[in-house]
Amino acid sequence: MPRSDATLEPLVRKLALHSDLLREEREALLSLRFERRPLRAHAQLFRGVDPALHCCVLLDGYAAGYKLLRDGSRQILNVLMRGDLVGIQRCLFQRADHEVEMLTDGTVATIAAADLQALMSAHSGLSRAIWSESLFHGAIQSEWIVNVGRRSASARLGHLLCELGVRNEQQGLGSRDQFELPLTQANIADCAGLTAVHINRTLRSLDEAGLIRRGRGRVTIPDWAGLTRMAGFDEQYLKPKRAEVSVSPRHQQQGA
């Protein structure tokens, strides 16, 4: 039995969420050359803002893209987890506007830019799937703008936890209401645009309200409905949207 972080399977799983992959496309993905690299928390996945000759697939652990401000504070732009592609813009377009580092210990697979490009031009379906995945992350970022822009501290926190729960569940890492989250409160604060102190108090108040339960790097959400209501969390933006434009029009859009 192969260890969970020994193949690019997590990437396949992630792409398959939003796109239908052909068998040959899956195989092409899985036979990509890559280098497995274990990393400690705080390891930089990319050097500052430089372009790169490779991209990464996160196989295990959490990472985050972020920006630092002159006053030393930082804002996390996205949380990356198993299966997420890191740095495609950087290697396809030579653009990058933020840093990326591991939030926890973990493992990445590094893939040569040339290999990725070859793969994408050989398989238009994969190319499309990867772009789709990138738009998906764009949708998450949009929701983050709403989160930091318009929600109270407890709603922000609740929303973030809901998002991470659903994404964990989608990757087969526990269920949405019970999953590993070994981030520090300072990390969470940098996601939510709050201070670590206030995260601490807010976490406690959610706990006291019976909306969450926390313990040793693990989050439990005993009252999913309550938390989503309080946080204004609408799963829609994370929902898998398979069956896109194709030969046969599928008009079966299941509403709420």
Next chain:
Amino acid sequence: MPRSDATLEPLVRKLALHSDLLREEREALLSLRFERRPLRAHAQLFRGVDPALHCCVLLDGYAAGYKLLRDGSRQILNVLMRGDLVGIQRCLFQRADHEVEMLTDGTVATIAAADLQALMSAHSGLSRAIWSESLFHGAIQSEWIVNVGRRSASARLGHLLCELGVRNEQQGLGSRDQFELPLTQANIADCAGLTAVHINRTLRSLDEAGLIRRGRGRVTIPDWAGLTRMAGFDEQYLKPKRAEVSVSPRHQQQGA
């Protein structure tokens, strides 16, 4: 002399900022079929979250993508101006997670999804340019997360004004330190994640500090260096990456 909103020239100009376009690609763009549509402020560019059979190029005026919260507040996700493509995800991927409406009176060109797809598959350079443009908007959104997450009211406001100034200048609409901005203070508040009342006070304090000057839908920035310093604005993320701005060689300025 053709009116400024009679052709897709603004789109060409925008794409040319970040990509080198071949002569034939420019021509292909300019010969795209489109329908010119004048719109009043508040007009919806797309119906809610539905997929669409067309996308738009904003020819004139300001528009914004936004989300509404249950409590009635709203958060603007991006400000769109002349030359910006609106709704490509919607028509290429049938995904959309937010509404789009005009903030001011203006004009859009609507383009059939099929035409756009045909164009993109016929000209890989254009396809790449359009993706690049979409990543560019992603970079702006990242900066917005930082803005609402970690900056004070005056820095948020200053940063927003700097961004809009530079983007205006890039599109040949006035200079970065003097441009049209007919947004209401409520609009600006929805961008910055603040209340209209506080935008009003902050605007006044920036004015009193000599950092901006405002009058009838127009912003002037008498002290660009001062405003950027106060706001922590680093132009880098807006800079054209493909060295080539043929239309008008602007004053070169290397940031500190």
Next chain:
DNA sequence: CGTAAAATTGACTGACTTCAAATTCGGTGG
């Protein structure tokens, strides 16, 4: 003019920050 939208102002409130100290936790070596 007359009206509605937008901008402006004031007084008050409160959510979140700041600063600082105490406690707990996880790991490591004795």
Next chain:
DNA sequence: CCACCGAATTTGAAGTCAGTCAATTTTACG
């Protein structure tokens, strides 16, 4: 197994930035 250390968490007290509520003035425009 226990002592120890730095990191992370937790708690308290005080301060402030921005929100809320509500009224007034200005502007845009038919």
